[in-house]
Amino acid sequence: MRVLGVDPGLTRCGVGVVEGVAGRPLTMVGVGVVRTPADADLGHRLVAVEQGIERWLDEHRPERVAVERVFSQHNVRTVMGTAQASAVAILCASRRGIPVALHTPSEVKAAVTGSGRADKAQVGAMVTRLLRLAAPPKPADAADALALAICHIWRAPAQNRLQQAVADHASRGPRRPPAPHPSKGRTA
Amino acid sequence: MRVLGVDPGLTRCGVGVVEGVAGRPLTMVGVGVVRTPADADLGHRLVAVEQGIERWLDEHRPERVAVERVFSQHNVRTVMGTAQASAVAILCASRRGIPVALHTPSEVKAAVTGSGRADKAQVGAMVTRLLRLAAPPKPADAADALALAICHIWRAPAQNRLQQAVADHASRGPRRPPAPHPSKGRTA
Numbered sequence: 001m002r003v004l005g006v007d008p009g010l011t012r013c014g015v016g017v018v019e020g021v022a023g024r025p026l027t028m029v030g031v032g033v034v035r036t037p038a039d040a041d042l043g044h045r046l047v048a049v050e051q052g053i054e055r056w057l058d059e060h061r062p063e064r065v066a067v068e069r070v071f072s073q074h075n076v077r078t079v080m081g082t083a084q085a086s087a088v089a090i091l092c093a094s095r096r097g098i099p100v101a102l103h104t105p106s107e108v109k110a111a112v113t114g115s116g117r118a119d120k121a122q123v124g125a126m127v128t129r130l131l132r133l134a135a136p137p138k139p140a141d142a143a144d145a146l147a148l149a150i151c152h153i154w155r156a157p158a159q160n161r162l163q164q165a166v167a168d169h170a171s172r173g174p175r176r177p178p179a180p181h182p183s184k185g186r187t188a
Numbered sequence: 189m190r191v192l193g194v195d196p197g198l199t200r201c202g203v204g205v206v207e208g209v210a211g212r213p214l215t216m217v218g219v220g221v222v223r224t225p226a227d228a229d230l231g232h233r234l235v236a237v238e239q240g241i242e243r244w245l246d247e248h249r250p251e252r253v254a255v256e257r258v259f260s261q262h263n264v265r266t267v268m269g270t271a272q273a274s275a276v277a278i279l280c281a282s283r284r285g286i287p288v289a290l291h292t293p294s295e296v297k298a299a300v301t302g303s304g305r306a307d308k309a310q311v312g313a314m315v316t317r318l319l320r321l322a323a324p325p326k327p328a329d330a331a332d333a334l335a336l337a338i339c340h341i342w343r344a345p346a347q348n349r350l351q352q353a354v355a356d357h358a359s360r361g362p363r364r365p366p367a368p369h370p371s372k373g374r375t376a
Contacts (some may be wrong), residue, residue: 021237025339041288042278042279043279043287043288044282045273046282047282080258080271081266083271083272084271084274084278085275086272087272087275087276088275088276088279089228090234090272091231091234091235091238091276094231095235095238099231100229100230100231102230131256151236178327184256
């Protein structure tokens with residue numbers, strides 16, 4: 001599975017492509033940052049983010065896109081830009097029919113470091129180790145994008161099993177309550 | 189001047205086109221709502237908003253787009269969807285080179301009712317009167333989109349004068365401090 005991770009932002013939008021399956025060593029395919037000038041108007045910045053994401057999709061043809069889920073409890077100005085950049089990334093992928101998954105920052109940290117409260121340095125160190133890189137990717141947004149992709153690859157089997165269970169349940173109809181006296185001697 | 193007003197939202201994105209100039213009666217060209225299903229995933233919803241906005245731009249060819257400026261002090265879930273829908277609207281206009289202006293809800297209310305704290309009914313009533321409609325546009329998002337367009341047309345002359353003053357000032361260089369003893373008998 002090839003996944004593009006996107007750490008959304010207007011000033012720096014981290015992008016990283018990772019290939020692999022859960023339980024096997026992963027490979028970094030590419031990493032970088034889409035930047036837009038802080039003094040440009042919002043419209044031009046969103047167009048620049050769109051062009052940047054489109055280039056990464058064209059070049060690396062990911063099968064999945066993993067985007068950081070944005071919360072609004074943080075800084076007001078920053079979070080709006082982050083939400084808007086994430087909308088552009090999600091739009092670009094969805095237009096091409098590429099499935100998009102959202103992961104919270106703590107899910108990503110927990111996936112790569114074992115702790116949902118790990119700091120940036122710890123995430124960078126684990127991304128470097130897991131992808132067997134010579135040095136942590138800079139800036140932190142680039143490392144975070146790779147961590148998102150890794151998180152998605154590792155969580156995907158569990159998510160697929162969950163979706164399958166939901167689909168099976170839906171196709172069978174609601175589960176009946178257990179019989180008061182289960183019949184013995186027969187299994188399905 | 190023909191302006192498309194956009195009251196951004198994922199469930200209901202209000203759109204309204206108004207034509208006119210400040211100081212003259214205004215004309216409604218079109219009004220409607222772009223809707224996306226609440227149970228669809230975010231990517232599909234953003235693609236649907238994009239398609240809807242593109243149809244309005246294609247059909248009405250506005251010279252300006254006015255979008256409500258989103259703040260994050262409101263409900264967390266709602267505001268993220270609003271920010272993301274607004275990003276798509278701004279992106280669609282900017283990709284075509286159409287200038288986009290953002291107006292706050294209180295600027296819009298003050299423009300059409302005289303009070304920045306007017307309620308929805310008051311805004312609806314004034315939009316109906318100003319555009320000489322038979323009844324207030326429904327839902328409120330549609331009326332708000334028209335109010336945004338009206339606000340933009342009325343504020344544009346002031347904004348243009350301001351931008352011109354800034355540009356003039358920049359081309360003349362910084363203003364010198366006043367002379368301690370102004371010379372008499374000469375004016376520029």
